[in-house]
Amino acid sequence: MSTAVRMEEIVKRYPGVMANDHITLEIEEGEIHALLGENGAGKTTLMNILFGLIQKDSGQIYLRNTPVTINSPSDAIANGIGMVHQHFMLTPVFTVTENIMLVDRSPREPFLDHEGVKRRILDIVQSSGLHVDPDAKVSSLCVGDQQRVEIIKVLFRGAKVLILDEPTSVLTPKETDELFVVLRRLAKQGHAIIFITHKLREVMEISDRVTVLRGGKVIGTVLTKETSPDALAKMMVGREVFLTFEKTPVHRGQKMLEVIDVVTRAGQACTGLKGVSLDVSAGEILGIAGVDGNGQRELVEAIMGLQPIESGDIRIKGKSTRGCSTRKIIDMGVSNIPFQRQTEGLILTFSVSESLLLKEWRKPPFTRNGLFDKKVIQNTSKNLIKEYDIRTTGPDAKVGNMSGGNQQKVILARELSRNPDILIACHPTHGLDIGATEYVRQQLLNERDRGGAILLISTELDEILAISDRIAVFFEGQVMGVIDAANADLNAIGLMMMGIRLAEIKKNNSTGEKG
Amino acid sequence: MLESILSLFNLDFLYAAVRMAIPIILAATGEVFLQRSGIFNIGIEAMMIFGAFFGVLGAALTGNSWLGVLFAMLAGSLTGLAFGFVVITVQGDQTITGTAFSIIGLGLTSFLVRVIWGIRKLPVMVTPIERWPVPVLSEIPYLGRIFFDQSPLAYIAYVLLILATIVMFKTTWGLKVRAVGENPKSAASIGINVIRVRYLCAIFSGSVAGIGGAILSLSELNMFVDNMSGGRGYLAMASVILGRWHPLGAALGGLVFGAGNALQMRLQAIGVPIPNNLLLILPYVLALLIMVSVYSRSGAPAALGVPYEKETTIE
Numbered sequence: 001m002s003t004a005v006r007m008e009e010i011v012k013r014y015p016g017v018m019a020n021d022h023i024t025l026e027i028e029e030g031e032i033h034a035l036l037g038e039n040g041a042g043k044t045t046l047m048n049i050l051f052g053l054i055q056k057d058s059g060q061i062y063l064r065n066t067p068v069t070i071n072s073p074s075d076a077i078a079n080g081i082g083m084v085h086q087h088f089m090l091t092p093v094f095t096v097t098e099n100i101m102l103v104d105r106s107p108r109e110p111f112l113d114h115e116g117v118k119r120r121i122l123d124i125v126q127s128s129g130l131h132v133d134p135d136a137k138v139s140s141l142c143v144g145d146q147q148r149v150e151i152i153k154v155l156f157r158g159a160k161v162l163i164l165d166e167p168t169s170v171l172t173p174k175e176t177d178e179l180f181v182v183l184r185r186l187a188k189q190g191h192a193i194i195f196i197t198h199k200l201r202e203v204m205e206i207s208d209r210v211t212v213l214r215g216g217k218v219i220g221t222v223l224t225k226e227t228s229p230d231a232l233a234k235m236m237v238g239r240e241v242f243l244t245f246e247k248t249p250v251h252r253g254q255k256m257l258e259v260i261d262v263v264t265r266a267g268q269a270c271t272g273l274k275g276v277s278l279d280v281s282a283g284e285i286l287g288i289a290g291v292d293g294n295g296q297r298e299l300v301e302a303i304m305g306l307q308p309i310e311s312g313d314i315r316i317k318g319k320s321t322r323g324c325s326t327r328k329i330i331d332m333g334v335s336n337i338p339f340q341r342q343t344e345g346l347i348l349t350f351s352v353s354e355s356l357l358l359k360e361w362r363k364p365p366f367t368r369n370g371l372f373d374k375k376v377i378q379n380t381s382k383n384l385i386k387e388y389d390i391r392t393t394g395p396d397a398k399v400g401n402m403s404g405g406n407q408q409k410v411i412l413a414r415e416l417s418r419n420p421d422i423l424i425a426c427h428p429t430h431g432l433d434i435g436a437t438e439y440v441r442q443q444l445l446n447e448r449d450r451g452g453a454i455l456l457i458s459t460e461l462d463e464i465l466a467i468s469d470r471i472a473v474f475f476e477g478q479v480m481g482v483i484d485a486a487n488a489d490l491n492a493i494g495l496m497m498m499g500i501r502l503a504e505i506k507k508n509n510s511t512g513e514k515g
Numbered sequence: 516m517l518e519s520i521l522s523l524f525n526l527d528f529l530y531a532a533v534r535m536a537i538p539i540i541l542a543a544t545g546e547v548f549l550q551r552s553g554i555f556n557i558g559i560e561a562m563m564i565f566g567a568f569f570g571v572l573g574a575a576l577t578g579n580s581w582l583g584v585l586f587a588m589l590a591g592s593l594t595g596l597a598f599g600f601v602v603i604t605v606q607g608d609q610t611i612t613g614t615a616f617s618i619i620g621l622g623l624t625s626f627l628v629r630v631i632w633g634i635r636k637l638p639v640m641v642t643p644i645e646r647w648p649v650p651v652l653s654e655i656p657y658l659g660r661i662f663f664d665q666s667p668l669a670y671i672a673y674v675l676l677i678l679a680t681i682v683m684f685k686t687t688w689g690l691k692v693r694a695v696g697e698n699p700k701s702a703a704s705i706g707i708n709v710i711r712v713r714y715l716c717a718i719f720s721g722s723v724a725g726i727g728g729a730i731l732s733l734s735e736l737n738m739f740v741d742n743m744s745g746g747r748g749y750l751a752m753a754s755v756i757l758g759r760w761h762p763l764g765a766a767l768g769g770l771v772f773g774a775g776n777a778l779q780m781r782l783q784a785i786g787v788p789i790p791n792n793l794l795l796i797l798p799y800v801l802a803l804l805i806m807v808s809v810y811s812r813s814g815a816p817a818a819l820g821v822p823y824e825k826e827t828t829i830e
């Protein structure tokens with residue numbers, strides 16, 4: 001096998017950080033190479049350099065042993081390099097074909113060749129197993145489909161080197177399995193694939209080799225079959241990591257959050273809630289499992305007062321929130337880690353300290369007599385940055401420039417430091433490295449032990465199982481059943497996620513036993 | 516009275532409606548491209564008034580009105596380029612920049628007229644571009660009179676309109692323009708030069724708006740009059756929105772405003788008991804009413820009005 005890409009001694013500095021510190025990386029043809037590292041380790045930066053989105057300060061890139069200069073994505077594309085970004089790069093109002101047509105010269109230039117392009121897309125669908133409808137509008141596709149479009153886009157230009165930046169963070173387990181089948185097939189056809197992820201299980205399953213970055217430096221490259229998740233975690237974080245938790249027995253207190261038979265309006269893109277009832281007590285974590293888009297977002301928005309409810313009631317500490325503004329609900333002691341950190345959780349042009357105080361700025365000691373107390377704000381921010389291990393150059397750094405995982409930590413710090421009575425955590429570890437994931441889960445457990453009521457919403461079953469006390473499963477805006485998390489029946493959860501009610505499962509089981 | 520008003524809606528009225536719509540349609544055709552690429556240009560008024568002025572200047576200097584049209588096109592393109600520089604490169608606020616351009620355009624042309632030709636009772640006259648019935652086509656009953664008995668510049672507008680529609684929806688070029696206006700970041704990620712596409716749209720939009728202005732001063736009249744664009748740039752913008760960012764839709768919008776203008780002039784002529792000044796604002800009131808009743812952002816390019824910053828990292 002020959003070397004597809006060699007990045008040699010790559011250096012990229014940002015004010016105050018060495019994002020890439022003399023990184024050397026080699027990718028073979030036909031190989032799936034995992035890139036692993038903590039948040040802010042420099043993975044995205046390195047890949048953006050390879051794809052020409054940003055310029056390196058020094059270093060050299062070789063393709064099949066010839067030195068190349070890549071100053072823009074067009075250069076990268078011309079050299080057979082394609083990238084699927086962490087945030088998709090599709091135009092929602094265009095069809096799949098139109099999105100893909102854009103990436104290459106038309107054979108009938110300057111005229112578009114819809115039919116020809118469609119035929120080529122179908123060829124790629126055939127050979128790669130990436131199933132999509134070329135005539136569908138992108139805005140109507142689910143996340144997994146959109147990702148397939150992104151990969152087809154890259155293959156359409158004849159890319160031999162594929163970069164995938166955290167492709168699985170948006171996928172359901174089933175979609176992830178499908179993606180892996182495709183990736184293996186592509187590797188077999190001779191493509192070189194660079195795969196960024198934080199999930200060790202995926203690294204072990206899909207990759208041939210792993211390179212671990214830490215603090216902008218390469219810690220090492222190892223053969224996957226000669227390593228173990230524990231060893232990788234240690235390389236990544238520089239210490240032992242524990243992904244299982246010692247959970248103290250649950251001490252349920254008063255009912256903090258009650259959702260009573262809530263109905264919300266269904267829309268084109270959302271199922272709405274169809275009579276959801278659940279409750280969370282002080283000192284417990286209620287996990288909501290279910291495939292994305294089955295009413296989880298509507299539930300959160302209804303609780304936060306962002307979406308009107310048509311019937312039913314939501315009570316916080318026994319008091320109905322009907323007619324309450326979102327601010328009022330926040331002030332009742334409700335914290336929320338929202339689904340989308342970049343659009344709902346942060347204002348990307350704000351500084352770290354502004355972002356950290358986004359919910360408390362109105363109150364003393366941050367504001368006195370209508371004026372900000374800069375000193376208190378700076379000190380509080382510095383403490384939070386330290387406490388939550390946010391990797392940044394300081395309180396004045398722009399959150400938009402931070403790595404994805406560190407943006408998530410800013411939100412966490414803001415929401416947890418308020419000592420909320422109720423915490424609604426949506427995908428709280430989305431995009432976090434294992435060290436940070438461990439940390440966040442531990443924080444949530446501490447919060448629970450402190451007496452907080454936590455509603456944990458996650459599409460990752462591992463996460464739900466690891467820390468919840470009870471698990472409710474959502475399907476099409478309804479609760480299929482609530483079970484105890486201790487010795488939960490995985491099979492039952494899976495069935496409920498597909499829309500079978502707990503009562504039915506139990507009935508079938510008991511008749512099955514009899515028969 | 517009612518009868519005489521009704522009798523206004525005849526062939527001549529439709530002819531006039533089209534004639535008055537043509538400058539608006541031209542400007543709107545350019546604006547569709549510019550807005551589809553993500554730039555909101557309130558400064559079309561400036562491009563039109565510069566077109567009107569430089570058209571006359573060119574015609575006066577060369578003695579050839581067609582060279583005047585070329586001057587108008589160039590002046591419009593340069594205005595587009597300058598506007599592009601401020602909103603694309605410097606990333607100035609598009610609304611404020613456009614408004615500033617409009618004010619400067621009106622002021623500067625009035626100033627230049629006086630500097631070049633001095634203060635005089637009668638403006639400088641040039642040879643107008645005469646109406647030219649298209650052989651054969653102008654013989655078609657009704658339609659011939661309405662569409663093909665116009666100024667040659669109108670035929671240029673028709674051709675441009677058809678070409679613009681084809682380019683927008685049938686060519687890779689149009690697809691790129693639309694992609695840039697919908698999601699510049701993703702367009703850039705597949706190697707489209709966002710900045711260049713936007714500049715080219717700004718220049719194109721300027722040059723056709725320039726021709727639109729030249730129609731006013733070289734075809735409708737044969738001289739430059741202060742503020743002669745008279746808000747047509749704004750009507751062009753309203754047409755674009757009314758036409759849901761489709762060149763043909765925008766042209767239809769332009770026709771509505773042309774008809775409003777033609778009606779207003781006719782009402783004045785037959786002496787309806789409404790003050791002239793009120794009648795004059797008819798097209799604008801029409802624009803306002805239409806905007807209030809049908810305006811919605813649906814169909815608008817998603818990145819309309821948002822400056823594109825090149826050095827942002829994509830996570």
Ligand SMILES: Nc1ncnc2c1ncn2[C@@H]1O[C@H](COP(=O)(O)OP(=O)(O)OP(=O)(O)O)[C@@H](O)[C@H]1O
Pocket residue numbers: 014015017018019037038039040041042043044045046391392401402403404405406431433828
């Ligand atoms: N435009 C920028 N300006 C300043 N600093 C930046 C910029 N982009 C990245 N950085 C910094 O460079 C470092 C590496 O960031 P990068 O996004 O490559 O991390 P990552 O490994 O992809 O992390 P994650 O797993 O969280 O996505 C971080 O410290 C980040 O704050």
Ligand SMILES: [Mg+2]
Pocket residue numbers: 043044045086403404830
């Ligand atoms: Mg990253």
